[in-house]
Amino acid sequence: MANPLLDFWLRLLGQEAPDERRPSRLSRRQRRRIPRASEVQAEATIFLVLRRMRVPLIVLILIFAVSVFGLTLVPGQDPVTGATIRMTFFDAFYFMSYTASTIGFGELPVPFTPAQRLWVTVSIYLTVIGWAYAIGSLLALLQDRAFRQALALQHFTRKVKRLREPFLLIVGHGRTGELLSKAFDELGKRVVVIDIDPERIESLELGSYHADVPGLVADARDPAHLGVAGLANPGCHAVLAITNDDEANLTVTMTAALLRPDLQVIARTTSTSIAERMRAFGEPTVVDPFDRFGEHLGLGIRAPASYQLITWLESGPGAALPNRGHPPADGRWVVCGYGRFGRELVADLHREGIEVTVIEAARDGGDDAPEGVVGDGADPDVLERAGVADAAGFVAGVDNDASNLSMIAAVRRLNPDVFVAARQNRPSSSPLFAAMETDALLVPPELVAHEVYAQLSTPLLWRFVQEVPHRDDEWAAGVVDRLVELTGKRRLPPLWKVRLDRAEAPALQGWLRSGEGRTGAVLRDPDERDQRLAALVLMVLRDGECLLVPDDDLVLQVGDELLLAGSAAARRGLDATMLVGGAAEYVRTGRRVATGWLWRKFQR
Amino acid sequence: MNLEKVVFGFFVLLAATLNFGFFIGDIGDPDLHNPYELFAALVVSLIATVLKFGDRTQIGAVHLATSLVADLQLVAAAIAWTYAAHISTEGMSAAATASVVSLSGGALLANAVSVVLLVVETVTYHRR
Numbered sequence: 001m002a003n004p005l006l007d008f009w010l011r012l013l014g015q016e017a018p019d020e021r022r023p024s025r026l027s028r029r030q031r032r033r034i035p036r037a038s039e040v041q042a043e044a045t046i047f048l049v050l051r052r053m054r055v056p057l058i059v060l061i062l063i064f065a066v067s068v069f070g071l072t073l074v075p076g077q078d079p080v081t082g083a084t085i086r087m088t089f090f091d092a093f094y095f096m097s098y099t100a101s102t103i104g105f106g107e108l109p110v111p112f113t114p115a116q117r118l119w120v121t122v123s124i125y126l127t128v129i130g131w132a133y134a135i136g137s138l139l140a141l142l143q144d145r146a147f148r149q150a151l152a153l154q155h156f157t158r159k160v161k162r163l164r165e166p167f168l169l170i171v172g173h174g175r176t177g178e179l180l181s182k183a184f185d186e187l188g189k190r191v192v193v194i195d196i197d198p199e200r201i202e203s204l205e206l207g208s209y210h211a212d213v214p215g216l217v218a219d220a221r222d223p224a225h226l227g228v229a230g231l232a233n234p235g236c237h238a239v240l241a242i243t244n245d246d247e248a249n250l251t252v253t254m255t256a257a258l259l260r261p262d263l264q265v266i267a268r269t270t271s272t273s274i275a276e277r278m279r280a281f282g283e284p285t286v287v288d289p290f291d292r293f294g295e296h297l298g299l300g301i302r303a304p305a306s307y308q309l310i311t312w313l314e315s316g317p318g319a320a321l322p323n324r325g326h327p328p329a330d331g332r333w334v335v336c337g338y339g340r341f342g343r344e345l346v347a348d349l350h351r352e353g354i355e356v357t358v359i360e361a362a363r364d365g366g367d368d369a370p371e372g373v374v375g376d377g378a379d380p381d382v383l384e385r386a387g388v389a390d391a392a393g394f395v396a397g398v399d400n401d402a403s404n405l406s407m408i409a410a411v412r413r414l415n416p417d418v419f420v421a422a423r424q425n426r427p428s429s430s431p432l433f434a435a436m437e438t439d440a441l442l443v444p445p446e447l448v449a450h451e452v453y454a455q456l457s458t459p460l461l462w463r464f465v466q467e468v469p470h471r472d473d474e475w476a477a478g479v480v481d482r483l484v485e486l487t488g489k490r491r492l493p494p495l496w497k498v499r500l501d502r503a504e505a506p507a508l509q510g511w512l513r514s515g516e517g518r519t520g521a522v523l524r525d526p527d528e529r530d531q532r533l534a535a536l537v538l539m540v541l542r543d544g545e546c547l548l549v550p551d552d553d554l555v556l557q558v559g560d561e562l563l564l565a566g567s568a569a570a571r572r573g574l575d576a577t578m579l580v581g582g583a584a585e586y587v588r589t590g591r592r593v594a595t596g597w598l599w600r601k602f603q604r
Numbered sequence: 605m606n607l608e609k610v611v612f613g614f615f616v617l618l619a620a621t622l623n624f625g626f627f628i629g630d631i632g633d634p635d636l637h638n639p640y641e642l643f644a645a646l647v648v649s650l651i652a653t654v655l656k657f658g659d660r661t662q663i664g665a666v667h668l669a670t671s672l673v674a675d676l677q678l679v680a681a682a683i684a685w686t687y688a689a690h691i692s693t694e695g696m697s698a699a700a701t702a703s704v705v706s707l708s709g710g711a712l713l714a715n716a717v718s719v720v721l722l723v724v725e726t727v728t729y730h731r732r
Binding site: 044047048049050051052053055057058061062065068069072088089090 | 647685690
């Protein structure tokens with residue numbers, strides 16, 4: 001644009017200003033494709049309200065008109081001269097105004113005759129009815145559900161339209177959605193929520209979020225609702241379909257993939273066939289908590305420290321270090337419950353080469369079921385027949401928390417040393433499972449929340465988490481020890497990402513180009529260079545290849561992306577080194593460089 | 605026959621005719637302009653305005669606008685009348701009557717536009 005001032009105003013006021021910072025800017029045609037019908041619906045509701053106010057208003061006008069008109073016709077009497085006078089329209093309107101509104105100044109301008117009083121009595125009752133009717137109708141309309149919904153929708157639409165920063169669209173605000181919106185809010189990311197249950201949206205107002213979280217009560221299966229919730233907004237950078245309804249998640253995935261193919265979509269499902277159908281549309285990331293738990297359990301059996309590291313990193317900053325389990329690698333496992341969860345788990349255990357006995361309530365349609373026992377898992381007889389007494393591990397995996405808990409108690413009595421994994425179905429049962437001290441616990445909403453968090457919070461974290469299983473267990477144990485050592489606490493320090501390019505690290509460019517910028521040297525305190533910053537480089541991403549937890553001798557290059565863990569003070573220190581020339585010079589050479597131009601001239 | 609249309613047309617037309625009745629006659633002669641007629645014109649015009657609430661069409665919006673203009677003019681005329689009759693020392697002089705009647709003349713123009721719109725709407729209506 002030729003005129004910078006014009007550009008400024010367009011950016012400030014106009015929607016159509018060219019904006020290079022957002023590569024995913026939509027073409028106008030593309031934006032028009034996304035329907036936003038519910039906005040029109042909301043407008044229609046407000047017109048309907050106006051229409052419904054017609055009758056009360058007309059009744060009020062008519063009552064007023066009749067009263068005023070009658071008052072001008074009825075003859076009055078001058079108390080002094082006794083002459084017949086009639087009230088003018090002005091006097092009559094004045095009198096009716098203060099009488100109808102129950103203010104009642106008395107009989108003005110002169111005391112009334114009995115004839116006038118008769119008419120005024122009639123008008124008083126008429127106007128009271130008129131006002132009561134009009135005000136009653138107005139209040140009833142304000143209480144009207146459709147009207148309130150329309151107002152809420154308009155309010156929500158305005159809020160989403162005004163979002164100028166990148167945001168996540170979370171569909172489904174159950175346990176998972178709540179955990180995620182809290183976690184992303186902590187990170188300073190904006191979130192828009194849509195849910196079909198009004199109570200869950202109301203809970204948004206009670207949850208103490210830093211930023212305003214717009215929430216809409218609507219069925220996300222309607223693309224128009226997603227459009228209103230910001231699917232068409234260029235700031236929307238990911239859609240999370242995490243309702244507890246697989247069908248709805250599939251529909252949201254389809255909608256996002258068809259209308260905004262450039263968006264990242266993360267969907268939750270517990271069904272393999274739905275997952276297949278989701279993958280037919282674009283490239284959504286499908287999170288299946290049952291499948292992931294099986295993989296985690298497999299990893300936990302093979303490499304407990306790797307599993308511990310992954311779960312810790314995925315729990316987000318401030319999370320306590322989870323216990324490292326000691327699952328038995330060899331021995332037979334007993335799995336109770338062969339539903340969707342049981343199937344996934346048994347398949348994963350078989351993959352690890354573990355022998356499995358299955359207990360199921362009834363043998364229905366389980367043609368592919370392995371060797372098993374039929375019966376109620378909480379029945380000690382059934383457990384004994386399944387050979388729990390000499391089993392190495394036991395999985396309580398039915399969809400009923402009471403059954404799972406009683407099963408665990410029965411199994412512990414038969415075999416106190418058995419490794420117990422359990423599935424928790426309801427959030428309210430969590431203190432009971434905690435008291436049971438199970439060795440591994442699946443809480444589907446939390447597992448999904450952690451997976452999604454790892455994928456979206458820092459792009460490098462997901463890469464790191466995927467690389468960890470390829471390393472051996474001792475390496476992972478070392479990383480855990482170093483993270484604990486870093487802060488001295490068993491809490492996860494904040495993770496952040498830096499890119500050593502000209503924009504983010506201008507002060508380091510010369511040092512990096514010299515080929516001497518080693519990790520250990522760069523990570524020194526810019527106030528006291530003998531001290532090392534309390535930060536650990538978890539990963540360096542260079543040209544698509546990642547180096548996990550490099551040692552201090554790694555030579556950093558321009559353009560490297562670093563995933564770091566460390567205290568907030570360490571982050572500030574590193575930021576100073578990256579941005580301030582004087583700090584970088586001091587960290588590199590130990591020479592205090594004056595920051596002012598004049599003093600620098602003197603120093604030379 | 606649509607009863608709503610009958611009521612609507614009735615009030616729009618009545619507002620215009622009452623307004624015309626008040627307006628006609630020598631502009632400066634208070635005897636030729638009955639205050640009851642002005643009152644009736646104002647009340648009917650207000651009712652016509654309320655009847656036009658909540659119409660989402662383009663022509664409905666213009667209808668509402670013309671009605672609001674007529675209301676404004678008639679309320680101004682009523683206030684001018686009140687001022688002349690009650691507050692001013694001169695009473696209903698020829699000049700005061702002329703200002704009241706000319707204000708109602710403006711309302712008459714707005715009401716005429718309303719009637720034209722009504723006719724246009726009726727003529728362009730196709731029975732399918």
